[in-house]
Amino acid sequence: xxxxxxxxxxxxxxxxxxxxxxxxxxxxxxxxxxxxxxxxxxxxxxxxxxxxxxxxxxxxxxxxxxxxxxxxxxxxxxxxxxxxxxxxxxxxxxxxxxxxxxxxxxxxxxxxxxxxxxxxxxxxxxxxxxxxxxxxxxxxxxxxxxxxxxxxxxxxxxxxxxxxxxxxxxxxxxxxxxxxxxxxxxxxxxxxxxxxxxxxxxxxxxxxxxxxxxxxxxxxxxxxxxxxxxxxxxxxxxxxxxxxxxxxxxxxxxxxxxxxxxxxxxxxxxxxxxxxxxxxxxxxxxxxxxxxxxxxxxxxxxxxxxxxxxxxxxxxxxxxxxxxxxxxxxxxxxxxxxxxxxxxxxxxxx
Numbered sequence: 001x002x003x004x005x006x007x008x009x010x011x012x013x014x015x016x017x018x019x020x021x022x023x024x025x026x027x028x029x030x031x032x033x034x035x036x037x038x039x040x041x042x043x044x045x046x047x048x049x050x051x052x053x054x055x056x057x058x059x060x061x062x063x064x065x066x067x068x069x070x071x072x073x074x075x076x077x078x079x080x081x082x083x084x085x086x087x088x089x090x091x092x093x094x095x096x097x098x099x100x101x102x103x104x105x106x107x108x109x110x111x112x113x114x115x116x117x118x119x120x121x122x123x124x125x126x127x128x129x130x131x132x133x134x135x136x137x138x139x140x141x142x143x144x145x146x147x148x149x150x151x152x153x154x155x156x157x158x159x160x161x162x163x164x165x166x167x168x169x170x171x172x173x174x175x176x177x178x179x180x181x182x183x184x185x186x187x188x189x190x191x192x193x194x195x196x197x198x199x200x201x202x203x204x205x206x207x208x209x210x211x212x213x214x215x216x217x218x219x220x221x222x223x224x225x226x227x228x229x230x231x232x233x234x235x236x237x238x239x240x241x242x243x244x245x246x247x248x249x250x251x252x253x254x255x256x257x258x259x260x261x262x263x264x265x266x267x268x269x270x271x272x273x274x275x276x277x278x279x280x281x282x283x284x285x286x287x288x289x290x291x292x293x294x295x296x297x298x299x300x301x302x303x304x305x306x307x308x309x310x311x312x313x314x315x316x317x318x319x320x321x322x323x324x325x326x327x328x329x330x331x332x333x334x335x336x337x338x339x340x341x342x343x344x345x346x347x348x349x350x
Contacts, residue, residue: 045077050107051084051095053114053215058239059297060109060165060259061085063290067261071282075275087216092193093117100158102264109165112258113193118157122149124342128202128254128329131349137256138164140349148341149260158265162283166291167233167257168298170199172250173242174229175222178314179250182206182326191218191230198332199231199255205328219245233257235294238301243309250314252323261286 050067054060061083068081089095089105092114098105112125124130124145131137140146141164150161172179174188186207192200193212200210208229213221221227222245230242231254237243261283268276305311323329336343 045080047080047082048106049082049084049089049104050109051089051098051105052109053085053087053092053095053111054109054236055086055239058085058235059293060167060235060290062293062297063165063286064109066289066293067282067286070285071279074278074282078275087214091214096157096159099262099264100266102267102270105264106267107162107261107263108159109259109261111167111193112260113197113199113255116194116197118159119149119152121152121339121342123198124336124339124346125149125258126255127198127336127346128332129324130346131256132253134166134256136349137258138166140346141258143349145342145345145349148345152342153262154265159262160265160268161260162263162280163261163287163290165259165261165287166294167259168235168294169251169253170231170233170255170257172229172231172252172254173237173246174248174250175246176228176248178248178312179252180314180317181319181322182328188229189227191221191227198335201332201335202254202328205331206326215240218242222246233298234305235297235301238305243305243311246311248312248314249305251318253318253320254323 050064052061052064056062064083064085068083071079071081084105089098092108092110095105095108096110096115096118099108112122116123116126131140146161146164153159153161172185172190174190176188177184179185183206185203188203188208189211190203190208191213192203192210194200195210195212200212203210211221211227213227213230218227218230219241222230222242230246231252232242234249236257237246237249243249263279268279271279302313306313336346339346
């Protein structure tokens with residue numbers, strides 16, 4: 001059999017995986033989307049790389065496995081996709097820098113909270129309570145705000161958005177106490193993705209110490225006492241084993257985790273037009289698959305955290321209204337006009 005009929009996906013162990021069925025967040029088989037085939041061929045096979053900070057089996061990593069399968073399927077195995085999860089290639093910022101050239105790294109899935117160093121205006125997406133309705137968020141991602149973000153990324157750092165992964169709501173988890181009202185944030189040492197982000201401003205304004213820590217270093221920072229709290233979604237919390245070093249998970253829902261799948265514009269433009277179309281189609285199919293995986297994963301990992309670690313989930317008595325009307329939230333939004341067109345489009349997307 002032709003060697004190009006085998007799927008080669010390098011994972012953290014450095015071994016190869018056959019093209020086995022993917023598992024969704026509940027352990028069931030995830031079937032490929034029935035999108036129309038765009039199979040092309042007659043181009044030299046190329047190894048391409050996709051980097052991420054999440055740890056398998058996070059639903060976003062499972063979606064990346066799907067992307068690898070789908071891209072090879074649509075291109076008759078023209079690409080061999082090598083996945084690099086768990087910050088294997090460095091921090092999100094380091095991977096975004098690699099992506100600009102597109103030689104060592106062609107694809108990255110990143111959170112917008114980790115991108116203000118390459119596009120400061122992207123913090124419009126990261127304002128606390130920028131979105132409280134997932135439908136409005138999805139419409140914004142696929143509407144003028146998402147289109148403008150893509151234009152700015154292409155014109156500046158040279159990154160092209162292929163799709164938007166759903167990362168659910170971001171919430172505070174802590175080994176100190178549950179969070180019920182804004183005053184409960186005071187005194188915490190809470191991990192943030194960036195010291196200059198709107199969320200860092202929010203937590204500092206509420207009396208916490210905001211501590212920038214890379215994704216792969218969060219566990220150790222909890223153990224050493226550098227931090228006693230952090231914020232993210234449930235699958236991230238469990239797949240990064242942070243339920244082992246924390247106790248309380250409180251649904252503050254202070255933001256959504258907005259996670260674009262991006263490609264190096266320089267590399268993408270260097271590809272034949274038929275393969276460009278296949279890359280876009282594979283990403284479109286993957287976005288739909290990721291949202292299904294995510295919904296299942298949130299349920300599965302919440303149950304796992306309760307059963308395995310006794311995590312106390314505070315999901316009914318968080319005073320969201322008090323957070324939304326707090327002065328630090330107002331202060332963060334007061335900086336909105338500095339984000340230019342993206343802030344204007346955010347206001348229109350509410």
